[in-house]
Amino acid sequence: MLQGKILVIDDDVDVLDAAKLYLKRHLAKVDTETDPQVLPDLLHNESYDVILLDMNFTKDVSSGKEGFYWLDQILKLDPSAVVVLITAYGDVELAVKAIKEGATDFVVKPWENKKLLATVLSSMKLRASRLESEKLRSWQKQVSADMDYHYQAIIGQSAPMLQLYETIRQVARTDANVLILGENGTGKELIARAIHRNSQRSEAVFVNVDLGALSENLFESELFGHVKGAFTDAKEDRPGRFEIASGGSIFLDEIGNLSISMQAKLLSVLQSKNVVRVGSNKTIPVDVRQIFATNMDLYQMVKEKSFRQDLLYRINTIEIHVPPLRERVEDIPLLAEYFLQQYVKKYQKNIRSLSEPALKRMQKYPWPGNVRELQHVMERAVIMNKGYTLQAEDLFINVRQTYEAEGQDKESVVISNFNLEHVEKIMIQKILRKYHGSVTQAARELGLTRTSLYRRMEKYDL
């Protein structure tokens, strides 16, 4: 006996009895109904694998009108429903029309039992694969939503950020290629996602590809797909990222890391808007909005002949420059506050704020890892601390870099002013530099406790 729940609807009781008698021998559950009006209630309470539906419910009428009406109702109630129509002999034309309207198959009355069973079984398979793809679709939607959740808010009110929001708003509406340039951790992916979310493709997928992580071998099969047997590990046909992204957007990150031969392959797909899976010669059209990003100087690379000029001109229709964090110092308190709130919630801490000196220290630091680094500093500080306020010494930022950024000479110290406090400040700076920002070692050499060194660092705004 096979699993399977079948519903048969026909106003002819003899037809229902015959169908039930035979199908019951092979399937777990066979329900029958004479009145299609009960369909909405039935479908609300039960999920049928196959619904066998008569075309004509009023005797002597053979227009099939009612059949079409109920077919439509069933598909509205359950878009994955599999409906097999029961037609009278000679109604084949009507049945073909019904298939165009969404029916899966049809059986002609009076039927041959074996043929009926074969039709029901193949329809059950179709139902199983429809349910599976529906599950995958909703799973994919959920995963995308979860991913996107972490990339929702773009924080920053500095002039360059306001300008950036305006650009995102303008380009999102178009399908133009966008090249996002900026240092690591400045938020390039965040911006790419914002463009997608504000575009007409927002309901479709956003596919993210880190080109820097793709080897020469994997590049083609990852991006364009492959067919079974194309190479040793190709156990089945697989679509590439471009095909998966079709209808939506693709974000090709680290575009500057592609070898010249990979650049040529990518360019040809961008030009033709078609992909060919590895091992096949069939061209598959793709409709994808393309967004690119890199932290490398592509113009310099063109000069050095390590990046194709024609590829650069194809991808840079719109260019977005994301400024490093050190050039928008006024955003640092906003970002710090934002991440503080996030991590306080995540790690269930009572920390409420950052002290003024802590903020000052953050604003002096050059943030070579940009927002990502700031995010990590805040996460670490929240994990490692209790209390209500984070102090400057609670932030594990690399003090040494702060001095280097201020253009301090590493070795010699020229003291031009012998005011004692000034001398003390200069000496503390020098020793901190010597120990690469390690407060413990610097305090030991200066003959101070860590606390009193911290107190002085705060006093001198270090």
Ligand SMILES: Nc1ncnc2c1ncn2[C@@H]1O[C@H](COP(=O)(O)OP(=O)(O)OP(=O)(O)O)[C@@H](O)[C@H]1O
């Ligand atoms: N303006 C911002 N507001 C809030 N979070 C931000 C902002 N900029 C960056 N972030 C966060 O910083 C982290 C790094 O951002 P993202 O991955 O977008 O940077 P990226 O420039 O693509 O980095 P990479 O070049 O290393 O790939 C992410 O967690 C992101 O959410």
